Every structure is written in structure tokens, then in C-alpha cells.
Amino acid sequence: MIELVACDMAGTTIDEHADVYRALADSVMETGVQVSPENLQLWMGAEKREAITNLIQLGGGVAEEKLVDTTFDRFRQLLLSYYEANPPVALPGVVEAFEKLKKQGIKIALTTGFSRDVASVLLEELGWKTGEGELLDAVVTADEVAAGRPAPYMIHRVMELTGVRDVTWVIAAGDTVNDLQAATNAGVKAVGVLTGKLGREDLERFDHDVILDGVHQLPEYISHLAVKA
Known part of the structure; x- marks a missing residue:
């Protein structure tokens, strides 16, 4: 039962119109690395700090703690702005x-x-x-x-x-x-x-x-x- x-x-x-993935990719790419669709798919559904860390590394960047924190804050800003424009x-x-x-x-x-x-x-x-x-x-x-x-x-x-x-x-x-x-x-x-x-x-x-x-x-x-x- x-x-x-x-x-x-x-x-x-x-x-939520896939805005979480859009915000995740956009925030990571703002650090100067590229995010491939394959790598984004790999980290779908994961905790977002962990996803950001790994996407930065997969893009060839160095995922220092301060950068991850800054990117996570940016991810939240972008996501909330996307939700405001297109409510889930x-x-x-x-x-x-x-x-x-x-x-x-x-x-x-x-x-x-x-x-x-x-x-x-x-x-x-x-x-x-x-x-x-x-x-x-x-x-x-x-x-x-x-x-x-x-x-x-x-x-x-x-x-x-x-x-x-x-x-x-x-x-x-x-x-x-x-x-x-x-x-x-x-x-x-x-x-x-x-x-x-x-x-x-x-x-x-x-x-x-x-x-x-x-x-x-x-x-x-x-x-x-x-x-x-």
C-alpha cells in the first residue's frame, strides 16, 4: 500500500517554462564559460550550488567558493525575474x-x-x-x-x-x-x-x-x- x-x-x-535551466545556464555563462546542453542536462534536478560548481568546471573555469556564491546569488536574481515576467x-x-x-x-x-x-x-x-x-x-x-x-x-x-x-x-x-x-x-x-x-x-x-x-x-x-x- x-x-x-x-x-x-x-x-x-x-x-515554470524551463526558466530554472535558463537562469542556471545564463548565470554560469556570465562567469565567462560556456554551458553545453549536454552538461546542463547532466545537472538537471541537482542542488543548484553543486550544479553551478560543476558547470563552471565543465566549462573550463575554476569554481572558487566566492565565484560559486556570487553565481548562485545571480542565479536566484535571474530566476525570480524570469518568474515575474512569466509566472509558473x-x-x-x-x-x-x-x-x-x-x-x-x-x-x-x-x-x-x-x-x-x-x-x-x-x-x-x-x-x-x-x-x-x-x-x-x-x-x-x-x-x-x-x-x-x-x-x-x-x-x-x-x-x-x-x-x-x-x-x-x-x-x-x-x-x-x-x-x-x-x-x-x-x-x-x-x-x-x-x-x-x-x-x-x-x-x-x-x-x-x-x-x-x-x-x-x-x-x-x-x-x-x-x-x-
Whole structure:
């Protein structure tokens, strides 16, 4: 029986028009290095300081701590300006899927490679709240754990916050390779969704339990699991 669904934010539950990747690439390129699409894809879904560090290095730069800090601040400035110009929205069917799962007693959590300040802006924009009677039961950001994806810590942290003890009762869904790897590392069911920038073939090359068109299909998938059980 599934007790908890933990979903990524950007590209999985929220359509933010890929502005996070645009802001990440733009901020790193402002340091004087180039960011290839392949390298950007490699660091999708990762904690953003770690992504910036590695993208600078992959571009031939030296990722000194001060430069990473400055670039991270610039990333946040750019991202918020892009969101202001083109506000993020919930992906089709996500809220309805969450509400259906909550009626079945399944808890809903979000995990993200964003820091808390950026995630809070997104959630406020959407009107999604956490707590008793709200859409969400927990939200964990990358700056609140020891390491971001593909480490399993955010998933395990939302399990802790929601009181779920058995990884076999947990689904983690995301649109990136790092999302799938984090789920696999956490020992939970790994669900890839096709609402981000990656296609089915991109995700199927990595360990997963299922690839869905989107989070809106989770209730049907969970019902299928219950029948099999």
C-alpha cells in the first residue's frame, strides 16, 4: 500500500517554462564559460550550488567558493525575474491528482533542488500550502539536507516529516535523471514523468519502476499497484 508520494517541483508538478535551466545556464555563462546542453542536462534536478560548481568546471573555469556564491546569488536574481515576467503554473491535472490521492489517505510531499527561498516564491505563486487540511503534507528543499540529488536525503526527510517508515510504501516522481537516481538510492519506487525536458528514451536508460506521461497519471498507477498486490 502506498502511503506517501514525493514529487519534484519544476518540470514535474509545476510548469515554470524551463526558466530554472535558463537562469542556471545564463548565470554560469556570465562567469565567462560556456554551458553545453549536454552538461546542463547532466545537472538537471541537482542542488543548484553543486550544479553551478560543476558547470563552471565543465566549462573550463575554476569554481572558487566566492565565484560559486556570487553565481548562485545571480542565479536566484535571474530566476525570480524570469518568474515575474512569466509566472509558473501547476501542470495539467496535478492538483486534481493530489486531491484524489489525499482522499485515499496518501500523503503528498514535494522535494526540490531549489533553496527554500526560491521554493517559497513558487509555492506562494501557486497558492500551495503545507499543513493539516492543505494540499501538501511536507516540502523539503536542497539546502535543508546534507546533499541534494542524487543523494536520497530529501526523500528520507519527507518520510520522517510525514511519519512514513517503510520505503516500500513510498513513490518518488520526477522529470530528470537525478530524480530517478535519488529515488533508486532512497529505495523507493522510482517514477519518471515526461513533463520536463527529457524524453522517454532519456529516462528509460536509468533505473525506474515506470515512466508516465505526467503526475496526473499517478492515481491510476497506484490503483494498478494495489490490484497487483
